[in-house]
Amino acid sequence: MATRIITDSSVDFPEELLNELNVTVVPLNLLFGDEEYKAGVDLDTPTFYQKLKKSKELPKSSAPSPQDFLTKFEETSPEDDILVVALSEALSSTYDNAVLAKKMFHEEHPDRNIEVINSKTASSGLGIIVYHAAEMARDGHSFNDIVEQAHEYTEDTLTMFLLDTLENVIKGGRLDRVRGTIASALNIKLLMKASDDDGSLEVLDKIRGNKRAIRQFIQKIGDYGHNLEDKVIAVAHSNCEDKARALIDQIQERYPFKQVILSTMGPLIGTYAGEGGLLVSFKKN
Structure with missing residues (x-):
C-alpha cells in the first residue's frame, strides 16, 4: 500500500522533482480575455509571462472543479491512500472543491483513506509541504505519519x-x-x-x-x-x-x-x- 500525493498547479516547484516523487498536479484554470487555459497543461510558464506583458488586463484564475479532483482520485490504485495538499482556502475555492471531491469519492469507495489539507499558503510554500510529504511517501512511511507531518508543516x-x-x-x-x-x-x-x-x-x-x-x-x-x-x-x-x-x-x-x-x-x-x-x-x- 502506497500514499499518493496530489496538489494543484499553484505549486511553484521544479516539475522534474514533482515527477520524480510521483506527485499528481491538478491544474487551475486561467482566463486571458476570451481565451481559457489549464495552467501547466496548455499554457506553460514562459508563454504565460509573454501574454501577461501584452495584456492590458490581468488574467483571471479559477479553481479546479470537484470533478477535476475526482478524476485524479479515480486514477489511483485501489490499494493507495490519498493525501491532497491544496492552495490556501483564503485565496481560492480549490480546497473546498477538493473536499467535495473527497465526499463524492467516499460514496463509491468508503474504505479508502483520503485526507485533504488546507496548506494556508501557495507557490513554493505549498511546494515545501508537498515535497516533504512526497519524500515520506517514497520512503515508505505510514499514511497517518505523512498526514501528521503535512499538518505540522502547514502550521510552520x-x-x-x-x-x-x-x-x-x-x-x-x-x-x-x-x-x-x-x-x-x-x-x-x-x-x-x-x-x-x-x-x-x-x-x-x-x-x-x-x-x-x-x-x-x-x-x-x-x-x-x-x-x-x-x-x-x-x-x-x-x-x-x-x-x-x-x-x-x-x-x-x-x-x-x-x-x-x-x-x-x-x-x-x-x-x-x-x-x-x-x-x-x-x-x-
Missing part, C-alpha cells in the same frame, strides 16, 4: 515575497491607483507574507529602494527561522532568474540551509507579483 511553513513593481496590485484593485502611483514614484517595494492564521496575504513592510528591500528580505529569514541547517528553502521568481540566483547567493552566504530549490512563479502568484517578484518559503522551526 513561512511564505514571504517581495514585489519589485506595484503595477499588478494596482491593476488588480488591491492598491488604490493614486497611492500606488505615488509609491511607485518613490520606489517603494512591498514585503509581504502569507498570514499565519489563514494564509491570506498581508503586508510586512514598505521599503524604499531595491537594495534596502533585498537586505530586509534576507534579514526576515533570520528573524523567523531557527536551526536552518536542517531546513530546505525554496526560492521562486517572477520571470527574473538572474535576480533570484543573486538572492540565493546572499542567502547562502548568511544562512546554512541544507538545500536550496529554485523555481519560477506560475500564473497564480506571478499575476499578483508582476515582473521581478521574489518569493522564499521554508519551515521555520
